[in-house]
Amino acid sequence: MLRMTISRSPAMSAATSSTSFSWWSITYQTPSTVAVKVAPTPALHYRRRFALFICSDAYPTSTVDSTPLSPQEPPSKQATLKSGLYLVGTPIGNLEDITLRALRVLRSADVILAEDTRHSGKLLQHYSIKTPLLSYHKFNETQREQSILKRLIDGEIVALISDAGTPGISDPGSELAKLCVEANISVIPIPGPCAFVAALSASGLSTIEFTFVGFLPKNAGERRERLMISAKEAATQVFYVPPHKRSQFLEETSSLFGDLRRCVMAREITKIHEEFWRGTLGEAKIAFLDHQPKGEITFLIEGNTNCEVETPSETQLENELRALISNGHTLSTAVKLVAAGSAMKRKAIYSLALRKFGKQHDAVENVD
Secondary structure: OOEEEEEEOOOOOOOOOOOOOEEEEEEEEOOOOOOOOOOOOOOOOEEEEEEEEOOOOOOOOEOOOOOOOOOOOOOOOOOOOOOEEEEEOEOOOOOOOOOHHHHHHHHHOOEEEEOOHHHHHHHHHHOOOOOOEEEOOOOOHHHHHHHHHHHHHOOOEEEEEOOOEOOOOOOOOHHHHHHHHHOOOOEEEEOOOOHHHHHHHHHOOOOOOEEEEEEOOOOHHHHHHHHHHHHHOOOEEEEEEOHHHHHHHHHHHHHHHOOOOEEEEEEOOOOOOOEEEEEEHHHHHHHOOOOOOOOOEEEEEOOOOOOOOOOOOHHHHHHHHHHHHHOOOOHHHHHHHHHHOOOOOHHHHHHHHHHHHOOOOOOOOOOO
């Protein structure tokens, strides 16, 4: 039987190594009193040294003698983080929904890019974070990009946050992240809250496969095109809906998805008045006819569970073609869009389009 002893050597200093960690030694030794039937072997006595550390840019690498960081305790800057763009998830409502890692990054950063500095200032004040804020939103992101890239190239730590949730997900950040990747600058995600993930997990709809659509286009034609695609998908569809667009959204989705399609409306997630409404699109239209919910809505619609694709009537095809053509699409493009979600052959739809709308929009083309 072996006896094992563990002892620790002093941690290496930052001057000695760029990575600070503690060396530990293990000593194995065979007891001299053990009786054996064969010739005794020399006592096994050797030392093995190994380092205990976590490969993470946002935590101190030593895990042996470091005490957990409290939300109010500031770490030393630059000691634990490498230069780069940190995409930090922040609470979508409840201020407690922030990780210790996110707090550490926000304290250690040289600057925090915020969608609304006044809004984000409340979060930083709550956690006594003094890092400078710089506005970064959809109206100035193009002007800010080059100056931010220069700071990153110069070795600074830049944290990016949105008003709520994960940067780059229907919020500013994706273009800056893309530029950093192209410039070989580190982009480090700091996971945190995300409204559509929270809503999906509690929706009761299928989470095996889903499509995150986010905000729909403002243009009516483009919006209808997107909804036509979503209506035919088998995966759960997830949308962000501004409160003033709720009635329009319900009218458009019920006409394309059908009144019987199940849906979930998630509102004010993690806040005091959090609400999950569940029913069908037809029931939702009635329920919210005179009731105007406050706050942005995450709206989920179940996927198309009808395995057999129904053959649309000539009237349905004509209405879809007319709507697309009236919104500026050429006849051939309208045919392609309608055919993409129909069981009918494209040639038959094209023939119908020519018969109903004439050849003024397009020259006749070869159709498969």
